[in-house]
Amino acid sequence: MTQDELKQAVAKAALDYIKPHIDEHTVIGIGTGSTANYFIDYLAEIKAEVNATVASSEASAQRLKQHGIPVFDLNSVDEISFYIDGADESNHQLQLIKGGGAALTREKIVAACAKEFVCIADESKLVDTLGSFPLPVEVIPMARSHVARELVKLGGDPVYRQGVSTDNGNIILDVYNFAIADALAVESAINQITGVVTNGLFAQRPADILLLATQNGVKQLHC
Numbered sequence: 001m002t003q004d005e006l007k008q009a010v011a012k013a014a015l016d017y018i019k020p021h022i023d024e025h026t027v028i029g030i031g032t033g034s035t036a037n038y039f040i041d042y043l044a045e046i047k048a049e050v051n052a053t054v055a056s057s058e059a060s061a062q063r064l065k066q067h068g069i070p071v072f073d074l075n076s077v078d079e080i081s082f083y084i085d086g087a088d089e090s091n092h093q094l095q096l097i098k099g100g101g102a103a104l105t106r107e108k109i110v111a112a113c114a115k116e117f118v119c120i121a122d123e124s125k126l127v128d129t130l131g132s133f134p135l136p137v138e139v140i141p142m143a144r145s146h147v148a149r150e151l152v153k154l155g156g157d158p159v160y161r162q163g164v165s166t167d168n169g170n171i172i173l174d175v176y177n178f179a180i181a182d183a184l185a186v187e188s189a190i191n192q193i194t195g196v197v198t199n200g201l202f203a204q205r206p207a208d209i210l211l212l213a214t215q216n217g218v219k220q221l222h223c
């Protein structure tokens with residue numbers, strides 16, 4: 001199977017995973033990216049059963065609406081029942097790097113409100129140590145140089161993602177050459193830098209389950 005076929009297979013597995021639990025009170029949080037897009041397309045097949053979703057990006061909200069799936073503002077719902085989203089990397093504790101598509105902040109907010117975070121990924125995303133994928137950091141534009149200097153002090157190699165503005169009107173610095181042994185500590189240290197909105201480490205709020213598409217089928221990993 002190609003990587004795209006694996007993404008599609010895991011998106012279908014996520015739908016099968018949550019479908020028995022969907023009722024009129026269920027609010028589904030929707031992630032961002034190519035794997036999440038496949039999930040949205042599968043969700044459309046059962047849209048009559050879906051009363052509410054909350055999207056983690058303008059792009060996902062638009063795709064949901066195109067399918068006729070109801071999208072709500074996060075402030076108008078009590079709790080997210082399931083949050084379904086992809087990742088750029090996951091370790092075996094289900095701590096993640098996200099934000100390759102610049103949606104990390106809204107993703108982190110929706111994940112924080114979720115009862116269960118179901119991460120969906122193909123097997124290339126599973127790593128022993130996070131950090132081969134450059135760590136995205138969302139930054140208030142005027143703080144770009146200051147934050148970059150502070151990231152260098154932490155041992156990283158930040159690169160400005162040219163031409164990208166997040167849904168919140170901010171910029172992204174991608175931090176290269178960070179071997180992230182203690183993801184909790186790194187997440188918290190970067191978030192202490194003035195001017196940082198948040199970073200793409202999901203360690204304080206890891207996934208609850210990782211559905212991992214492999215050539216031998218979709219596996220379930222728990223931390």
Ligand SMILES: O=C[C@H](O)[C@H](O)[C@H](O)COP(=O)(O)O
Pocket residue numbers: 031032033034035036085086087088097098099100101102103104107
């Ligand atoms: O900002 C983007 C998100 O964090 C995505 O979930 C992540 O980049 C994975 O994307 P994909 O499913 O396209 O590999």
